[in-house]
Amino acid sequence: MPRTESWKELYGGDGKDLVLAIDFPVTGRPEGTFSDMYAGMEPDYSIWETTVPEADGQVSAERYVTRWSADARNAGRRIRGVLGYCAGSVFAAELARRISEWQNEPPEVVLFDPEVPTGRTLYIQFHQALETMVGVLTPDEIADVRAEGQSAHGGKDDLVAYGAALGKIFREAGHVAFQRIGLDADRGEELVGTFLSFLTWLAVTTQIDPTAIWARSVAVTSATSTNGLNTVPPEARDGIVARELRFDVEHRDLLRTAEVGRAVTELLARRGR
Numbered sequence: 001m002p003r004t005e006s007w008k009e010l011y012g013g014d015g016k017d018l019v020l021a022i023d024f025p026v027t028g029r030p031e032g033t034f035s036d037m038y039a040g041m042e043p044d045y046s047i048w049e050t051t052v053p054e055a056d057g058q059v060s061a062e063r064y065v066t067r068w069s070a071d072a073r074n075a076g077r078r079i080r081g082v083l084g085y086c087a088g089s090v091f092a093a094e095l096a097r098r099i100s101e102w103q104n105e106p107p108e109v110v111l112f113d114p115e116v117p118t119g120r121t122l123y124i125q126f127h128q129a130l131e132t133m134v135g136v137l138t139p140d141e142i143a144d145v146r147a148e149g150q151s152a153h154g155g156k157d158d159l160v161a162y163g164a165a166l167g168k169i170f171r172e173a174g175h176v177a178f179q180r181i182g183l184d185a186d187r188g189e190e191l192v193g194t195f196l197s198f199l200t201w202l203a204v205t206t207q208i209d210p211t212a213i214w215a216r217s218v219a220v221t222s223a224t225s226t227n228g229l230n231t232v233p234p235e236a237r238d239g240i241v242a243r244e245l246r247f248d249v250e251h252r253d254l255l256r257t258a259e260v261g262r263a264v265t266e267l268l269a270r271r272g273r
Contacts, residue, residue, distance in 0.1 A: 022095065081107050083264070
C-alpha cells in the first residue's frame with residue numbers, strides 16, 4: 001500500500017483491484033466497523049478504509065473527497081467498489097462519481113443504512129456524547145448543556161455552523177468533567193477533538209448531492225426503524241437506490257453480521273469476474 005494518511009489498509013488481497021470503505025471508524029464505538037465485516041474473510045481485492053480526520057476548522061466535503069480521490073488514483077489500481085456506512089454513504093457517492101471520471105468502468109457502490117445527516121442527527125450525537133459525562137456532571141448541569149445544544153440550532157439550515165456551536169458547548173462541558181475526574185488535559189483535548197471532528201464530518205455532507213449515484217447503488221438495510229432507508233416512508237422509497245438488501249439485525253450490528261459480509265463479498269466478486 002502506498003504511503004497515505006487519508007486511508008488505512010484493512011486487508012491486502014492478492015488481486016489487483018481495490019475496494020474503498022468510507023466511515024468514521026473511531027475506537028470504542030458501539031456500532032460495528034468494516035474491520036468487523038471483513039474479519040476472517042479473504043476477498044480477491046484489497047480494502048482501504050478512511051482514517052479518522054483531524055478537526056482543523058478548515059474542513060469541507062470538497063477537501064475530504066479530493067484527498068481521498070487523489071490518494072486512491074495514485075495507487076494505480078482498478079477501484080472495484082466504494083462502500084459507505086451511514087453518513088459515509090453521502091461521501092461514497094461523490095467519491096464514486098469522481099472515480100467514474102478517470103476510470104473506464106464505474107465502481108460498484110454499496111451503502112449501509114445510508115443517511116443524509118440533519119440538525120437532529122447532530123443533536124442526537126451530541127446528546128449521546130453527553131451521556132459519557134453522566135455521574136460526573138450533575139443532573140442540572142447535564143440538563144443545562146442539553147438545552148444549550150438545542151437552542152444553538154435555532155431552526156437554521158447551516159449544519160456546519162450548528163456543528164461548530166455544538167462542539168464549543170461540548171468542549172466547555174468536557175473541560176469541567178475532565179477536571180473533576182483528574183483526566184490529563186492532553187487526553188481530554190484528544191477526546192474533545194475526535195468528537196468535534198465527527199460533528200464536522202457529519203455536517204459537511206450537506207455540501208454533497210448523492211441522489212444520482214445513490215439511484216444506481218445497492219443499499220444494505222438493517223431492521224432499526226430510526227436508521228437508513230427505514231426513516232423514509234415506503235411510498236417515497238422507490239428510486240432512492242437501485243436495489244435494497246434487507247437484514248433482520250440492528251443498525252449497530254449491521255457490519256458485524258456474517259451474512260451481510262458474505263452478501264457484499266459475493267456482490268463485489270461478481271463485479272470482478
